[in-house]
Amino acid sequence: MSYEERIAQVEQYIDDHLREFLEDLKALCAFPTVAAQGQAIDETAEFTRQLLEKYGFQSDVMPSTGNPMVYGELTGSGDKILLCYNHYDVQPAEPLDLWDSPPFEATERDGKLYARGVVDDKGHIVCRLAAIAALKAVYGELPCSVKILIEGEEEIGSMSMEPFIEQHLELLSGADGCLWEFGGVDYEDRPETVLGMRGDVYVELRARTLAHDAHSGIGGSIFPNAAWRLTWALSTLKGPDERILIPGWYDDVRDPTARELDLLQGTPRTDEALKESFGLDSFLNGVDGVGMKRQQLFEPTCTIAGLGSGYQGPGSKTVLPAEAMAKIDFRIVPDQDPDDLMEKLRAHLKNQGFGDIEVIQHGGSRAARVDPDAPFVQMYVEEAREVYGKEPVIQPTSGGSGPMDPFVRLLGVPIVNVGVGYPHTLVHAPNENMRIADFARGVKLTARMMARMRTA
Amino acid sequence: MSYEERIAQVEQYIDDHLREFLEDLKALCAFPTVAAQGQAIDETAEFTRQLLEKYGFQSDVMPSTGNPMVYGELTGSGDKILLCYNHYDVQPAEPLDLWDSPPFEATERDGKLYARGVVDDKGHIVCRLAAIAALKAVYGELPCSVKILIEGEEEIGSMSMEPFIEQHLELLSGADGCLWEFGGVDYEDRPETVLGMRGDVYVELRARTLAHDAHSGIGGSIFPNAAWRLTWALSTLKGPDERILIPGWYDDVRDPTARELDLLQGTPRTDEALKESFGLDSFLNGVDGVGMKRQQLFEPTCTIAGLGSGYQGPGSKTVLPAEAMAKIDFRIVPDQDPDDLMEKLRAHLKNQGFGDIEVIQHGGSRAARVDPDAPFVQMYVEEAREVYGKEPVIQPTSGGSGPMDPFVRLLGVPIVNVGVGYPHTLVHAPNENMRIADFARGVKLTARMMARMRTA
Numbered sequence: 001m002s003y004e005e006r007i008a009q010v011e012q013y014i015d016d017h018l019r020e021f022l023e024d025l026k027a028l029c030a031f032p033t034v035a036a037q038g039q040a041i042d043e044t045a046e047f048t049r050q051l052l053e054k055y056g057f058q059s060d061v062m063p064s065t066g067n068p069m070v071y072g073e074l075t076g077s078g079d080k081i082l083l084c085y086n087h088y089d090v091q092p093a094e095p096l097d098l099w100d101s102p103p104f105e106a107t108e109r110d111g112k113l114y115a116r117g118v119v120d121d122k123g124h125i126v127c128r129l130a131a132i133a134a135l136k137a138v139y140g141e142l143p144c145s146v147k148i149l150i151e152g153e154e155e156i157g158s159m160s161m162e163p164f165i166e167q168h169l170e171l172l173s174g175a176d177g178c179l180w181e182f183g184g185v186d187y188e189d190r191p192e193t194v195l196g197m198r199g200d201v202y203v204e205l206r207a208r209t210l211a212h213d214a215h216s217g218i219g220g221s222i223f224p225n226a227a228w229r230l231t232w233a234l235s236t237l238k239g240p241d242e243r244i245l246i247p248g249w250y251d252d253v254r255d256p257t258a259r260e261l262d263l264l265q266g267t268p269r270t271d272e273a274l275k276e277s278f279g280l281d282s283f284l285n286g287v288d289g290v291g292m293k294r295q296q297l298f299e300p301t302c303t304i305a306g307l308g309s310g311y312q313g314p315g316s317k318t319v320l321p322a323e324a325m326a327k328i329d330f331r332i333v334p335d336q337d338p339d340d341l342m343e344k345l346r347a348h349l350k351n352q353g354f355g356d357i358e359v360i361q362h363g364g365s366r367a368a369r370v371d372p373d374a375p376f377v378q379m380y381v382e383e384a385r386e387v388y389g390k391e392p393v394i395q396p397t398s399g400g401s402g403p404m405d406p407f408v409r410l411l412g413v414p415i416v417n418v419g420v421g422y423p424h425t426l427v428h429a430p431n432e433n434m435r436i437a438d439f440a441r442g443v444k445l446t447a448r449m450m451a452r453m454r455t456a
Numbered sequence: 457m458s459y460e461e462r463i464a465q466v467e468q469y470i471d472d473h474l475r476e477f478l479e480d481l482k483a484l485c486a487f488p489t490v491a492a493q494g495q496a497i498d499e500t501a502e503f504t505r506q507l508l509e510k511y512g513f514q515s516d517v518m519p520s521t522g523n524p525m526v527y528g529e530l531t532g533s534g535d536k537i538l539l540c541y542n543h544y545d546v547q548p549a550e551p552l553d554l555w556d557s558p559p560f561e562a563t564e565r566d567g568k569l570y571a572r573g574v575v576d577d578k579g580h581i582v583c584r585l586a587a588i589a590a591l592k593a594v595y596g597e598l599p600c601s602v603k604i605l606i607e608g609e610e611e612i613g614s615m616s617m618e619p620f621i622e623q624h625l626e627l628l629s630g631a632d633g634c635l636w637e638f639g640g641v642d643y644e645d646r647p648e649t650v651l652g653m654r655g656d657v658y659v660e661l662r663a664r665t666l667a668h669d670a671h672s673g674i675g676g677s678i679f680p681n682a683a684w685r686l687t688w689a690l691s692t693l694k695g696p697d698e699r700i701l702i703p704g705w706y707d708d709v710r711d712p713t714a715r716e717l718d719l720l721q722g723t724p725r726t727d728e729a730l731k732e733s734f735g736l737d738s739f740l741n742g743v744d745g746v747g748m749k750r751q752q753l754f755e756p757t758c759t760i761a762g763l764g765s766g767y768q769g770p771g772s773k774t775v776l777p778a779e780a781m782a783k784i785d786f787r788i789v790p791d792q793d794p795d796d797l798m799e800k801l802r803a804h805l806k807n808q809g810f811g812d813i814e815v816i817q818h819g820g821s822r823a824a825r826v827d828p829d830a831p832f833v834q835m836y837v838e839e840a841r842e843v844y845g846k847e848p849v850i851q852p853t854s855g856g857s858g859p860m861d862p863f864v865r866l867l868g869v870p871i872v873n874v875g876v877g878y879p880h881t882l883v884h885a886p887n888e889n890m891r892i893a894d895f896a897r898g899v900k901l902t903a904r905m906m907a908r909m910r911t912a
Contacts, residue, residue: 036771156771156772157771157772198673200774202772202774204772210734210735210736211733211734211735212734214734215856216757216759216761216785216787217654217787217854217855217856217857218730218752218855218856219734219759220757220758220759220785220787220855221698221740221751221752221755221756221757221787221855222730222739222740222743222748222751222752223734223736223739223740224736224740225759225760227760227761227762227763227782228694228759228760230763231687231690231691231760231763232691232695232696234687234691235687235688235690235691238684239688240688240809242677274674274678277667278666278667278668278670278675278679279666279667280666280679280680283678283679284677284678284679284680287678292678295677295678296674296677296678299677300677301672301676301677302676303672303675303676303681303684303776304681304683304684304687304765304766304777305672305683305766305767305772305773305774305775305776305777306683306765306766306767306768306773306775306777307683307686307687307763307764307765307766307768307777307780308763308764308765308768309760309762309763309764310760310761310762310763310783311761311762311783312762312763312764312781312783314492315492315612315613315818316612316613316658316660316761316783316785316818316819317761317762317783318656318658318761318785318856318857319761319762319785320759320761320785321760321761321762321763324763325768326683327766327767327768327772327773329672329676329772329774329775329776331672331673331676331677353696362771362772363772398673399673399674399676399677400671400673400674400774401673401774
């Protein structure tokens with residue numbers, strides 16, 4: 001039987017057994033695994049382990065420096081190994097009143113399944129398992145070995161991933177390719193993969209100038225004001241020209257390669273969709289087209305993500321705040337190093353006279369890049385074209401961040417996105433949803449990637 | 457009978473009838489008259505009117521551009537008129553869990569009465585009424601006429617006071633002196649009056665850059681960030697040297713007079729008490745002693761009273777905020793004009809490239825100064841010395857603001873503070889309280905001021 005004949009049988013099996021897979025997904029979505037709130041972590045890890053066992057894995061719940069990891073191995077024929085990276089934790093469901101059905105009771109409406117985590121990332125866990133069930137049914141045996149690593153802290157920064165990989169290098173090494181935790185189609189239903197992520201340094205700055213708030217009429221001209229100190233400190237980090245002013249911040253920035261810029265050139269134009277969605281007339285610095293994308297994806301950023309001090313209610317309150325806080329989200333690019341940047345930030349604040357401002361680090365990761373010419377990436381392009389009937393979109397990098405760096409740098413594995421998402425999936429928002437047709441296509445492409453491992 | 461013999465009888469009457477006055481105060485404190493929350497306004501106004509009638513006033517509830525005014529007149533002997541300015545509204549009671557007894561059930565403990573508004577300002581209303589009752593009992597007739605104006609918006613900026621006075625100039629004119637709404641003793645139980653207030657301009661700045669918040673990984677380098685725009689705009693208003701940078705801001709600042717500086721020299725040193733209370737090693741610009749007070753009371757200020765944008769919860773959230781808000785409390789001095797300053801602020805923001813930032817005004821008042829050499833002030837000094845047995849403290853101005861300017865500028869009346877407060881009265885905070893002994897002394901001094909009007 002040819003590869004295409006067998007794959008046709010696999011796809012038929014997937015269509016025939018879709019309801020069973022969705023039942024497993026609904027059961028997994030019933031756990032309110034909100035990492036930010038420390039909810040249902042151990043229960044979900046154990047349930048996930050059992051689910052892996054049900055699909056034939058040998059599976060363990062393993063300790064990490066944070067929430068436990070679920071790890072599974074399933075030995076197939078041949079000597080190829082596919083690694084899957086996923087996470088069992090989800091974003092908070094709040095605001096609850098904006099959900100049309102309970103967030104932790106997966107509900108079907110109009111060909112979609114609604115639940116917190118139904119796509120991000122429980123749908124992707126079940127997607128991998130469903131593909132395995134179909135392949136085993138048709139091939140008798142899995143055409144490659146599969147290792148799956150499912151963390152419980154993706155939504156709060158994946159702080160334990162790098163130390164876990166360092167500690168279990170032997171266990172996790174040797175894979176020939178990796179399916180990342182997200183994936184799916186773009187606005188025009190084209191399959192899409194990203195070959196990199198930006199890194200990030202996330203800090204909180206805290207100014208404290210007084211033992212307690214003061215009346216502004218008493219202290220306005222004699223007491224130091226925490227909100228002012230924070231404002232002045234922030235204004236030394238970045239000016240209205242959007243250039244980051246911390247000395248040495250750009251030292252290790254690697255320019256995009258010609259290959260990366262080529263890839264960028266091949267991606268669909270998104271200017272108008274972004275402008276319309278966010279109510280903009282133009283982008284910063286007036287960029288557009290490929291220039292906009294280059295700025296969007298290849299530049300380091302310094303984003304104030306939060307500000308808080310004093311009175312924020314209606315009308316006026318005559319208070320002089322003792323404390324002020326800013327959250328700053330720095331996105332970083334190859335080859336910037338989070339530890340080095342933290343040192344530069346601290347030194348800069350001190351040099352500018354703001355050594356009294358406390359700097360709390362909430363996260364840090366390096367940027368990552370996958371080789372666009374890896375055979376595994378080419379395999380994705382060919383198989384995705386078959387499943388979706390459209391030419392896949394290859395993004396040289398995402399603007400977002402994630403724990404991709406230790407997979408690339410420590411495990412040396414090429415990575416692609418095969419998944420069940422679409423642009424209106426509302427991950428992180430109320431009414432997170434998955435189109436069931438996207439689930440079926442995601443399972444089929446996953447199965448094809450596993451089947452191709454044998455022939456690779 | 458001599459003045460002193462009669463006043464001794466008046467004071468005896470006050471001591472003998474203290475419980476009755478306190479019952480009236482308790483009844484008034486039972487109304488939760490929180491202006492910021494629009495609570496119990498009309499009920500309190502009507503109850504206050506009835507209370508004035510009980511003490512012999514002809515009284516009306518009068519409309520204003522905001523909450524109603526309670527106005528009363530009581531004709532006495534002679535041709536002198538004393539004006540009393542008070543307010544029936546109170547600060548919010550929150551946080552409720554920090555109160556040791558219910559805020560709107562006046563409760564006596566250890567010689568103190570606890571309730572929201574027990575000092576600020578309901579205690580002062582009843583203080584004026586108690587003095588009148590005692591004087592009428594001893595003198596048969598009030599030794600001067602009294603006009604009392606009680607507003608319902610002092611805690612939210614007294615926005616209706618100036619237009620009300622303008623509209624009722626004839627009714628309110630002709631007074632020979634005015635008792636202000638607060639007063640009492642300082643840290644060493646010395647009676648204290650202030651002969652002026654700073655004015656204020658209170659604004660809210662709002663930046664809006666996007667239709668809705670964005671993911672910082674998507675927008676960080678291409679979308680305008682409201683928190684950044686606000687930060688940059690704020691940093692053009694005042695630098696770390698504390699000098700306000702808005703062109704022309706200091707143009708109309710009148711230097712303190714030699715007489716004002718003399719008065720300042722005569723006030724007790726407060727450096728150490730302030731430093732200890734607020735945990736400070738030094739004041740801004742390293743000032744101390746009289747220099748500190750001059751800076752504290754005679755300089756315009758620009759205080760950030762509140763900042764808010766994006767994510768302020770624990771840990772990290774990767775959001776790029778569409779909106780950001782700052783509350784700014786400018787204190788102003790003679791002869792700065794709020795309308796002129798608002799124009800200068802708006803022009804400055806526009807000139808600095810921040811014309812997109814919305815400026816919302818929440819309040820504005822001019823600074824005010826009472827003539828320190830007015831006979832009415834001298835009368836206060838003499839009578840306060842008698843009641844308290846200590847030399848009164850004369851502050852040339854308060855650092856705070858209030859609606860004093862229309863009383864001085866439009867009605868031309870000299871003003872002093874005669875009251876029931878003390879430094880630990882906790883106005884605006886939980887467990888607001890009045891020492892009953894301070895109430896008795898405040899009533900006695902009020903009665904003496906009224907009695908002296910006849911002989912003045």
